Every structure is written in structure tokens, then in C-alpha cells.
Amino acid sequence: MKQSKNWILVSAAVCATVVVALTAPLSALSHNDDKALITKANALFKPLPASDALENNELTPLRVALGKALFYETRVSSDGRLGCVTCHNAAYHGADALALSVGIHGKVLPRNAPTVFNTSLLLAQHYGGNRATVEEQAFKSLLSPLAYGNTSNEQVEVKLAKLGYAPLFKAAYPSDTKPVSVENWSRAIGAFERTLMTPAPFDRFLKGDAQALSKSAKLGLEKFISTGCVGCHSGVTVGGQSYQKFGITKDYWLITGSTPKDAFKGYDKGRFHDTKNEADAFMFKVPQLRNVAVTAPYFHDGSVETLPQAVKVMAQLQLGKQLPDEDVTHIVSFLEALTGDIPADFAKVPRLPAAPH
Numbered sequence: 122m123k124q125s126k127n128w129i130l131v132s133a134a135v136c137a138t139v140v141v142a143l144t145a146p147l148s149a150l151s152h153n154d155d156k157a158l159i160t161k162a163n164a165l166f167k168p169l170p171a172s173d174a175l176e177n178n179e180l181t182p183l184r185v186a187l188g189k190a191l192f193y194e195t196r197v198s199s200d201g202r203l204g205c206v207t208c209h210n211a212a213y214h215g216a217d218a219l220a221l222s223v224g225i226h227g228k229v230l231p232r233n234a235p236t237v238f239n240t241s242l243l244l245a246q247h248y249g250g251n252r253a254t255v256e257e258q259a260f261k262s263l264l265s266p267l268a269y270g271n272t273s274n275e276q277v278e279v280k281l282a283k284l285g286y287a288p289l290f291k292a293a294y295p296s297d298t299k300p301v302s303v304e305n306w307s308r309a310i311g312a313f314e315r316t317l318m319t320p321a322p323f324d325r326f327l328k329g330d331a332q333a334l335s336k337s338a339k340l341g342l343e344k345f346i347s348t349g350c351v352g353c354h355s356g357v358t359v360g361g362q363s364y365q366k367f368g369i370t371k372d373y374w375l376i377t378g379s380t381p382k383d384a385f386k387g388y389d390k391g392r393f394h395d396t397k398n399e400a401d402a403f404m405f406k407v408p409q410l411r412n413v414a415v416t417a418p419y420f421h422d423g424s425v426e427t428l429p430q431a432v433k434v435m436a437q438l439q440l441g442k443q444l445p446d447e448d449v450t451h452i453v454s455f456l457e458a459l460t461g462d463i464p465a466d467f468a469k470v471p472r473l474p475a476a477p478h
């Protein structure tokens with residue numbers, strides 16, 4: 122009895138050794154694969170910083186809080202109903218989930234609203250890159266007839282003072298001789314935006330946590346690199362760092378079903394509308410792909426509804442490739458690993474100053 126028990130123990134030990142011998146090289150291999158993929162990915166992408174401070178506009182809590190209030194403030198727009206938050210909402214991960222945004226007096230904008238998260242890190246703002254920084258983006262929206270629709274900077278400054286913002290501006294920019302200014306309005310909103318970083322599982326992976334990505338996401342990352350997506354979508358924001366032609370293999374609208382827009386007197390030609398240079402025709406800023414899985418619909422006009430469809434369109438239009446469904450599934454898993462948490466401070470609605478009666 123004792124002997125047979127020992128025999129069982131011995132054979133179990135032998136079995137265990139065999140199992141270990143068989144699986145060890147495999148798991149070691151996948152461990153090395155993970156390490157190699159992390160190294161490869163770090164050469165192409167970068168983890169997000171905690172925030173994106175500017176030298177001349179330190180992100181003090183008072184500035185960020187003021188910027189947040191102004192981001193949510195609708196009473197500065199010409200119809201009193203439109204704020205940044207109307208089109209860049211927490212419920213839709215910093216975007217608005219519409220194909221085309223709706224501006225003041227119900228005017229339909231010619232483009233889809235991208236998320237505001239991580240955007241200060243992009244090479245410029247807007248699809249045509251006609252706004253250099255998030256501050257300039259905010260500044261120009263005040264007088265834009267499609268956005269806030271104000272007629273002059275003075276008009277905006279008077280509104281801000283009347284709404285009771287003066288103490289907040291003074292506290293945030295104490296050394297300014299004229300704290301309530303459209304410049305400080307933009308700087309404060311910029312300060313707020315520069316805190317809206319959304320670290321995702323992919324950042325943990327880049328920092329060495331191989332378990333942060335599922336097997337499918339890792340295969341997707343490999344495909345994203347080997348298929349050539351990374352040629353345009355790389356860097357800290359997985360895109361957003363260059364202008365590229367949209368529709369390299371054929372006119373984009375043949376695949377996306379995009380329609381001509383009055384604002385562009387035809388199909389949207391991207392950067393051309395800002396520079397008037399023929400060489401920029403159909404050049405668009407490559408969008409960041411952070412949070413792309415939760416910011417449908419896709420492309421500059423929201424013409425494509427789903428992410429798998431958008432991935433197929435990209436492969437076809439930009440790389441002349443028909444991706445098998447399996448590859449699309451894995452790439453989508455990778456893109457899902459770029460979804461970060463909504464910044465806690467963004468989701469919580471601020472208390473706005475009450476206008477004096």
C-alpha cells in the first residue's frame with residue numbers, strides 16, 4: 122500500500138516534470154515575445170504624461186478650475202446656449218457622438234467633433250491644423266459665427282464681467298493689469314484642457330505590464346505595426362502628429378459615402394481650405410486614436426458608423442489592403458486598449474458664478 126502510494130507520488134512528480142518541461146519553453150517564449158513587443162511598441166509610441174504644462178501658463182488649480190467653469194459656461198455664446206461642453210461632453214468621452222456637430226441657432230457644422238482629451242499634445246488643432254494650440258483654438262471660437270458667434274472681444278469681456286467672473290479671473294491671473302480678458306479666457310480653458318489626459322491599458326503595457334493587453338489586443342498591435350497603420354498613427358497620441366492625404370488609393374468619398382458640403386463648396390479638401398495651397402488638397406491632420414473606440418462615428422464628417430468599418434476603410438484607402446475579418450477584430454481589440462478613464466475632474470459638473478440680479 123505504502124509502496125503504491127509512493128509510486129503514485131513519484132509518477133505524479135514525473136508527470137509534473139514532463140508538463141513543466143513541455144510548457145516551460147512555451148511560456149518562456151511568450152514572455153520573451155511580450156518583452157519584444159513592449160520594446161518594439163516603445164520605439165513607436167509613448168505613454169501619456171500626467172499633464173501637458175506650458176512654460177508661460179503654469180497649470181495652477183485656480184486656472185484649471187476657472188478653465189473648467191468656462192468650458193461648461195454657455196452664457197458667453199451669442200444665443201446663450203452653447204458651451205464647449207455642448208459638443209465635448211463627458212457622456213461621449215469628450216466628443217458629441219453626432220456625425221456633424223450642431224452650433225448656435227441649430228446650424229450644422231461641416232465637421233465631426235473630435236474628443237478634447239489629450240489634444241494639447243497634437244501637432245495642431247482641427248482637421249486642417251488651422252489652430253496652432255488649444256489656447257488659439259479656444260480664442261478663435263469666441264468670434265466664430267458657427268461656434269460662439271460673438272461680434273467683438275469687448276462684448277465677450279463685458280459678458281464675463283456681468284456674469285460675475287471677475288474675482289475668478291483675478292485669483293487665477295493675479296499679476297495681470299486686466300485679468301478679465303479674452304486672452305485669459307483662452308489661457309484658462311487651455312490650462313484645463315492640458316490636464317485632460319486619459320492614460321489607458323496601453324500605457325501600462327508600454328511601461329512594462331504585459332498583462333495590460335489581452336492576447337487579441339497584442340495580436341492587433343502586431344498587425345497595426347506590420348500592416349502599416351503605424352506609418353501615420355504613432356507617437357504619444359497614436360496619430361495627431363502629421364498631415365496625410367485621406368484617400369491615397371482612391372477618392373475617399375467612394376468608400377466612405379461622404380457628401381459635398383456647402384461650407385467647402387464641394388467635398389472637404391482638408392488643409393487646402395486653410396492654406397489655399399493645391400499641394401494640401403485632401404491633406405487632413407491624422408487624428409489621434411486614443412479613445413477612438415468610444416468616439417464613433419468616424420472620420421472628419423462622421424461618415425462611417427463603426428470602428429471595424431473604419432479600420433477596413435483605412436486599410437483600403439490608405440494602404441490598398443483588404444484586411445481579413447480576423448485582423449480587423451484584433452486591431453479593434455488593440456484600439457479598445459487605447460480607451461482611458463474619463464478624467465475625474467472633467468465628468469463632475471462645476472458650479473458656475475451666479476450673475477448678479
Ligand code: HEC
Pocket residue numbers: 192203204205206207208209222223224225230232233234235236237240243245246247248249255258259262267268310409
Ligand atoms: C458646436 C459644437 C462645438 C462647440 C460648441 C465647440 N467645439 Fe470644439 N470642435 C467641434 C468640431 C466640429 C471640431 C472639429 C473642427 C475641425 O476640425 O475643423 C472641434 C475641434 C476642437 C478641438 C481640436 C481637436 C482636434 O483633435 O483637432 C479642440 C481642442 C476643441 N474643439 C475644443 C473646444 C473648446 C475648448 C470649446 C469651447 C471654447 C469648443 N471646442 C467648442 C465642435 C465644437
Ligand code: HEC
Pocket residue numbers: 345348349350351352353354364365366367369405406407408409410413416418419420421422431432435436439440452
Ligand atoms: C497614410 C496615412 C495613414 C495610414 C497608413 C493609416 N491612417 Fe488612419 N487616418 C489617417 C487620416 C489622414 C485620417 C483622417 C481621415 C479623415 O477623417 O479625414 C485617419 C483616420 C483614422 C481613423 C478614424 C479616427 C476618427 O477619430 O475618426 C481610424 C480608426 C484610423 N485612421 C485607423 C487606422 C488603421 C487601423 C490603419 C491601418 C489599417 C490606419 N488608420 C492607417 C491616416 C492614415
